[in-house]
Structures are given as C-alpha cells and as structure tokens.
Amino acid sequence: MKRRPSPEATAAWTRLTRVQTRVLGAVEQDLKKAGFPPLAWYDALHELSRAPGGELRPVELERQMLIPQYSTSRLIDRLVEEGLAVRRECQRDKRGQYVEITEAGRELQKNMWSAYGAAIERHIGSKLTDADAATLRDLLDRLGCSCDGAGAPDTVSAR
Amino acid sequence: MKRRPSPEATAAWTRLTRVQTRVLGAVEQDLKKAGFPPLAWYDALHELSRAPGGELRPVELERQMLIPQYSTSRLIDRLVEEGLAVRRECQRDKRGQYVEITEAGRELQKNMWSAYGAAIERHIGSKLTDADAATLRDLLDRLGCSCDGAGAPDTVSAR
DNA sequence: TCAAGATTGATGCAATTGCATTAACTTGTT
DNA sequence: AACAAGTTAATGCAATTGCATCAATCTTGA
Numbered sequence: 001m002k003r004r005p006s007p008e009a010t011a012a013w014t015r016l017t018r019v020q021t022r023v024l025g026a027v028e029q030d031l032k033k034a035g036f037p038p039l040a041w042y043d044a045l046h047e048l049s050r051a052p053g054g055e056l057r058p059v060e061l062e063r064q065m066l067i068p069q070y071s072t073s074r075l076i077d078r079l080v081e082e083g084l085a086v087r088r089e090c091q092r093d094k095r096g097q098y099v100e101i102t103e104a105g106r107e108l109q110k111n112m113w114s115a116y117g118a119a120i121e122r123h124i125g126s127k128l129t130d131a132d133a134a135t136l137r138d139l140l141d142r143l144g145c146s147c148d149g150a151g152a153p154d155t156v157s158a159r
Numbered sequence: 160m161k162r163r164p165s166p167e168a169t170a171a172w173t174r175l176t177r178v179q180t181r182v183l184g185a186v187e188q189d190l191k192k193a194g195f196p197p198l199a200w201y202d203a204l205h206e207l208s209r210a211p212g213g214e215l216r217p218v219e220l221e222r223q224m225l226i227p228q229y230s231t232s233r234l235i236d237r238l239v240e241e242g243l244a245v246r247r248e249c250q251r252d253k254r255g256q257y258v259e260i261t262e263a264g265r266e267l268q269k270n271m272w273s274a275y276g277a278a279i280e281r282h283i284g285s286k287l288t289d290a291d292a293a294t295l296r297d298l299l300d301r302l303g304c305s306c307d308g309a310g311a312p313d314t315v316s317a318r
Numbered sequence: 319t320c321a322a323g324a325t326t327g328a329t330g331c332a333a334t335t336g337c338a339t340t341a342a343c344t345t346g347t348t
Numbered sequence: 349a350a351c352a353a354g355t356t357a358a359t360g361c362a363a364t365t366g367c368a369t370c371a372a373t374c375t376t377g378a
Binding site for chain 1: 325326327328329
C-alpha cells in the first residue's frame with residue numbers, strides 16, 4: 001500500500017480545506033458580529049427542532065453532528081444554561097436522558113438562520129450556478145459523506 | 160440584501176464542511192497513530208522548506224497558512240522547542256525575525272508526507288478520477304480560494 | 319439469574335485556542 | 349527631525365478542547 005496521490009487529488013484536498021476554513025471562518029464571524037452564538041449551537045438546535053417531539057438522546061445528537069461524546073455533553077450544558085433546551089429523564093433507559101428544545105431555542109434557531117443563510121448565499125450561492133453547486137455536492141458526496149436529504153435550512157455540523 | 164441561498168448552494172456547503180471535517184479528522188488520526196505531530200506542523204515545515212533559504216518571516220508564514228498571528232507565534236515556539244526550526248534575527252527589520260527550518264525539520268516533513276500522502280490517496284484519490292478531482296478543484300477555486308500553484312506535495316493549511 | 323461486556327453520559331486535568339493588550343520597531347508626514 | 353500611525357511578534361488570561369476515566373445502567377449468553 002501507500003500509493004502516492006495524484007497532483008489532482010492533492011490539489012483538490014488543498015482547496016477543500018482552504019475553502020472550508022475560509023468560509024467557515026467568515027460565517028462564524030458574521031454570526032458573532034450579529035450577536036449570535038457559534039454555528040455549532042445552530043446545528044444542535046436545528047437537529048433538535050426537526051426531531052419528532054423536538055427531542056433527542058445526546059447520543060443521537062452526537063451521531064448527527066459527528067462530534068465527540070464529551071463535546072456533545074458540554075454543548076448540551078451550554079444550551080440548557082441558556083434556556084434553549086432542557087434535559088428530561090429517559091424512562092426506558094435510566095442511564096440516558098432526552099434533550100428537548102425550548103420555545104426560546106426554536107426562536108434562536110430561526111433567527112440564526114437568517115444570518116447563516118445570508119452568509120451561505122454570499123460565500124457560495126453567489127459564486128456558483130445552481131448546476132455547479134449541484135455538481136460540487138455530488139463530487140463531495142462521492143468522498144463518502146453519508147449525509148441525508150437536503151431540505152432548505154440544511155444542517156452542517158462543523159467540527 | 161440577505162437573499163436566501165438555493166437548496167443547491169446549501170447542500171454544497173453542508174457537504175463541504177462535513178467531508179472536510181471527516182477527512183481532516185481521519186488524516187489527523189492517521190498521522191497521530193504513526194507517531195507524527197499535527198498536520199499544522201507539516202504545513203509550516205512545508206512552507207519553510209520550499210521558501211528560498213528555508214526561512215520565512217513569521218508574518219509571511221502566517222499569510223501562507225491563513226492562521227491568526229498568535230497561532231503562528233505559538234506554532235513556531237513548538238517547532239523551535241523540538242529542534243525543527245530556529246529563530247534567527249532579522250537585520251533589516253529589528254522588530255522581526257526569520258524562522259529557518261533545520262535538517263531535522265526537513266527530515267520530519269519528508270517522513271510526514273509519506274503518511275499524509277497515503278491518507279490523501281485513501282480518502283480522495285481512490286474515490287475520484289483525476290478528471291473529477293480537477294473539476295472539484297476548479298469549483299472550489301471559484302469559491303474564492305486564492306491558492307497558488309499545485310506542486311505535488313501541496314500545502315493545506317488547516318485551521 | 320448472574321457475571322462479563324457494552325453503552326450512556328459526565329468530568330478532572332492538561333493542552334490548546336481566542337481575545338485583548340503590550341512592547342518594540344518602522345514608515346510616512348509635515 | 350519629530351511625531352502619529354502602522355507593523356511585527358509575544359503573552360496573560362479566560363474559554364474551549366481532547367484525553368482518559370468513571371459511575372451507572374443495559375444487554376447478552378451461559
């Protein structure tokens with residue numbers, strides 16, 4: 001094993017990280033300047049809000065967002081601290097719990113989307129035709145992302 | 160302003176972060192398991208090694224790698240601590256300095272590339288044809304990455 | 319049923335990051 | 349020359365992350 005990557009593959013990888021880093025940084029800046037919390041909060045709230053009953057087990061959230069377990073645990077701490085979600089006990093598994101989004105949480109998620117969506121439009125939408133964006137999505141999907149569907153306010157799950 | 164992004168743009172952005180996060184994580188894991196330092200060290204050593212004289216001003220490294228100033232400062236601290244680079248004074252600007260890669264630094268960079276390149280091949284090269292990789296690169300470039308050429312051991316500069 | 323093993327979630331601790339500020343020097347203007 | 353403004357690099361401190369581990373509970377299979 002240990003084949004060398006082609007220059008094309010290497011260049012694609014280079015761009016992938018550079019562009020992602022740049023755009024993510026810009027989006028985070030936009031959110032912060034608009035007085036919003038980090039993008040990770042949006043992702044969590046989005047996952048919760050679209051889950052049936054507005055609640056998920058921490059372990060499910062963890063899988064959706066592709067972040068480590070301790071990270072999920074602390075993210076939930078912060079959401080709860082801010083009144084955006086509540087921890088509820090789980091009767092069918094006494095180890096676990098449910099995390100349920102609050103009305104304030106739904107509110108914030110909606111408000112954040114207005115800034116977030118604008119940032120996506122500014123950094124992606126305005127630079128590619130829809131056809132090109134679809135091509136980009138398809139190529140990226142082939143790199144093994146096991147994402148589900150693509151409703152409008154889509155999820156992102158950054159690191 | 161504040162137009163909404165198309166579903167295509169949103170989906171592309173979703174994949175962009177997901178795939179980048181996943182692949183970056185996998186690459187970092189590979190490096191760590193092979194006993195190597197983080198990818199950022201590779202990037203810095205790579206930039207230094209290809210600079211004329213094997214040296215750069217911290218501020219130049221910072222621009223190449225697209226990382227914050229304090230981050231550069233501390234990264235250099237660590238490289239120097241490990242004997243991979245040395246700080247040299249800069250005579251034409253007494254505020255500044257030069258950072259020069261050492262023989263050990265060049266050595267490490269070369270060794271890391273063998274693991275790094277293999278990871279790129281595994282996660283990108285083996286999943287796309289060269290033509291598709293080139294298309295991906297072009298699409299990403301249109302998102303405003305101002306990267307320079309694409310020599311084989313290319314740079315990456317993660318956050 | 320009971321023990322061994324897996325799963326769930328939290329947390330102490332060290333390392334890293336982000337922010338703001340500082341000190342030292344250079345440049346441009348008058 | 350002299351001063352204001354800009355640039356370069358470092359650092360104290362708080363917040364966050366990553367790692368390892370733990371306690372509690374569930375599951376499996378003899």
